[in-house]
Amino acid sequence: MVAAGAASLLGVVSWVEELGDQAQAHIQQLSKAAGEDDHFLIRASKEFSNPSHLLELHTQAILDMTYFEDNKLVDEDFPEDSSPEKVEELISFLSEPEILVKENNVNSESCDLFGDELLECLSWRRGALLSMYCHSLTKRREWLSRKSNFLQKYLVDGISYLLQMLNYRCPIQLLSAGIFSDIHVLAMMYSGEMCYWGLMHCAYQQLESCEVDTGVSGAGCTLHKEPLDFREVGEKFLKKYVFVCEGTLKEQEWNTTNAKQILNYFQHCYN
Structure with missing residues (x-):
């Protein structure tokens, strides 16, 4: 049990450190308004703590880093040419914490590691983003006539979250x-x-x-x-x-x- 726990912790630490190396690229890509590194990500990349604490810091960093782009897409009413890729990217990014737990076989329930509020927030952000995106798509008659199957997928995914x-x-x-x-x-x-x-x-x-x-x-x-x-x-x-x-x-x-x-x-x- 001790060895398994240590391996899980090292996996989380390694992944967070790798994320720290990519932080600047992510922040520049997701939010040009971010003038400094996210403080949650800085703490996560420097602290050696238990998996729950590291995952909490990492998840809070992701929520921070994606917030600007979420709002930008809504304010621009989801531009038709670029939104599919941006929405997919944001959904993928907001799914990373849960994927991390599964990939590293952390020996605990996801709820125990993240806490209910963070799990709810991750699901809410993905579901709300897809809801707003679908609302925009329902106003595009020409797009619906050609790609309503995509709308169906976005709706099912959004409702699921x-x-x-x-x-x-x-x-x-x-x-x-x-x-x-x-x-x-x-x-x-x-x-x-x-x-x-x-x-x-x-x-x-x-x-x-x-x-x-x-x-x-x-x-x-x-x-x-x-x-x-x-x-x-x-x-x-x-x-x-x-x-x-x-x-x-x-x-x-x-x-x-x-x-x-x-x-x-x-x-x-x-x-």
């Missing part, structure tokens, strides 16, 4: 609805919207063989997967969104108009 986020923690009390923050509320709405776009623009296609977790009450880190059904998943999360926003969160005045319109579409078009 958001549902993964909503299932990391086992909820308690208001938390019994799986709501830990405003981000969780947004994740339910984004998931419902993407399911709506999937039915609107990809219903005539055969759904790709993709499995995602569709639970709504929290499932820790062990995910039960089943084939994605746009309508079923969309109804499940939008009903929950409306219930929470018009119930416990009523004083916060969340808007449920769009959610109700989509639910009405589900009911009238598919009954």
Whole structure:
């Protein structure tokens, strides 16, 4: 056990050091606005600590380094010529921490190494990015007529990340609805919207063989997967969104108009 733990630690340290050598290139590529090295990455490249601490620092660095490019793509409404490559790059970069754990066979559950909040943040950033990208794509009629199969893939991937986020923690009390923050509320709405776009623009296609977790009450880190059904998943999360926003969160005045319109579409078009 000691030898295995040491090997895992050395693998993480080696990988973080390698990342440190690439830091400048990544920062220049992802954010020209970054005038200095990311302080999380600096700490990670210099400290010899336990795997959990190193992974935490590395993950925080990745979240920092990708934030600028995320916002830049949104502000520019995802330029058609360059966005596919940039979105793919960002998704890949935000997936690196989890891949690192698997590749180095770190002897612990991912949840224990990262912590729930960081895992949720990684899934949220990927899911929200794809949601915003898909929203932009649904406004491009010519593009949809030629490449709606790509939209379907982005939707399935985005929904998968958001549902993964909503299932990391086992909820308690208001938390019994799986709501830990405003981000969780947004994740339910984004998931419902993407399911709506999937039915609107990809219903005539055969759904790709993709499995995602569709639970709504929290499932820790062990995910039960089943084939994605746009309508079923969309109804499940939008009903929950409306219930929470018009119930416990009523004083916060969340808007449920769009959610109700989509639910009405589900009911009238598919009954």
